[in-house]
Amino acid sequence: MITVLFLCLGNICRSPLAEGVFRQLVEERGLDGQIECDSAGTASYHVGDLPDRRTRENALKHGITLTHRARRLSGEDFVQFTYLVAMDEANYDAIQYASHRSTGFYSEENTFLLREFDPLVDDPEQGGTNVPDPYYEEANVFEQVYQIAYRCCNNLLNYIVDQHNLVAGGTQQ
Ligand code: 4NP
Numbered sequence: 001m002i003t004v005l006f007l008c009l010g011n012i013c014r015s016p017l018a019e020g021v022f023r024q025l026v027e028e029r030g031l032d033g034q035i036e037c038d039s040a041g042t043a044s045y046h047v048g049d050l051p052d053r054r055t056r057e058n059a060l061k062h063g064i065t066l067t068h069r070a071r072r073l074s075g076e077d078f079v080q081f082t083y084l085v086a087m088d089e090a091n092y093d094a095i096q097y098a099s100h101r102s103t104g105f106y107s108e109e110n111t112f113l114l115r116e117f118d119p120l121v122d123d124p125e126q127g128g129t130n131v132p133d134p135y136y137e138e139a140n141v142f143e144q145v146y147q148i149a150y151r152c153c154n155n156l157l158n159y160i161v162d163q164h165n166l167v168a169g170g171t172q173q
Contacts, residue, residue, distance in 0.1 A: 001034065001035070001036055002034060002035045002036070002082045002083070002160060002164055002166075003035075003036050003037070003038070003080060003081045003082045003083070004022065004035065004036070004037040004038075004081065004082065004083045004084075004085060004156075004160070005037070005038050005039065005040060005073075005077055005080075005081040005083070005084050005085065006018040006019045006022070006037065006038070006039040006040075006085050006087070006114070007039065007040055007041070007042060007073060007084060007085065007086050007087065007091050007095060008039075008041060008042070008086075008087040008088070008091055008131075008133075009041055009042055009043050009087075009090070009091060009133065010041050010043060010045055010046045010070065010135065011039055011040055011041030011046060011047075011068075011070040011071060011072070012041075012046045012049055012050075012051050012052045012055065012070050012135075013051065013052050013054075013055045013133070013134050013135055013142075013145070014087040014131050014133065014134070014145055014149070015039035015040065015041065015087055016039045016051040016055065016066050016068040016070070017051065017055050017058075017059055017064075017066065017145060017146060017149050018039065018085070018087070018114060018131075018149045018152075018153060019037050019038060019039040019066075019068060020059055020064040020065075020066045020068075021059075021062075021064060021146070021149045021150055021153045022037050022149075022153040022156070022157065023037055024063070024064055025153055025154060025157050026157065029157065029161075029168055030168030030169050031157075031161070031166055031168060034164075034166055034170060035157075035160065035166070038068075038081075039068060040070075040071050040072060040073045040074075040077060041070055041071070041072055041073065042072070042073055042090075042091050042094035042095065042098070043072070044072045046070040047070050047071055047072055048069055048070060048071075049069065049070045050066070050067070050068070050069065050070075051066045051068060051070075052135070054134070054139065054142050055134075055142060055145075058139070058142040058143055058145075058146055059146065062146060062150075073094075073095065073098055074102075075098070075101075075102030075103065078098075078099050078102060078103050078107055079103075081110075082110060083110050083111075083112065083160070084107060084110060084111040084112070085111075085112050085113075085114050085156065086111065086112070086113050086114065087113075087114055087130065087131040087133075088113070088129075088130035088131060088133070089113065089129060089130060092111065092113055095107060095111055096108070096111070099111075112156075113129060113130075114131055114148075114149070114152045114153075114156070115128060115129055115130065115131060115148070115152060117152040117153075117155035117156040117159065118148065118151060118152045118155070119151055119155060120151065131145055131148050131149070131152075132144065132145065132148075
């Protein structure tokens, strides 16, 4: 089983959305049973909470129901997950710090920024390195986060399929 952990700061806006979008794509492509995903935060402010209401409402508009409960990144996650995917550079740095503290190693080879998979990365209007944090923003930013998550998760899934030679309906140990 290939496992993917999406990470942001609070685990109530960006990473639970990316988890929901990615899971839907995995199911649409017949890859469930071969890839599993989860999400976590680098901070503990919202542990136990459902995703932010605005994130859930926007996800529902796209046919995705989010039921994740926020949790904090733990040392076990560095053992359990094949891939770690950060929403922004601050999350990425926090992951490296946590990895070094719990395993003695930096988590670099299997740790990515979600926007490394953005086909529009070089677009001056829509590109960028980070998924914007919508928490203190208006509704349009929640939709922008969805659009980024959708196009990046599609490409992330292409990358994983390619790396592991996955086929729809196949079995993966
Ligand atoms: P997230 O957004 O990292 O995408 O879940 C945030 C959620 C909560 C806070 C900041 C960012 N907060 O400061 O409580």
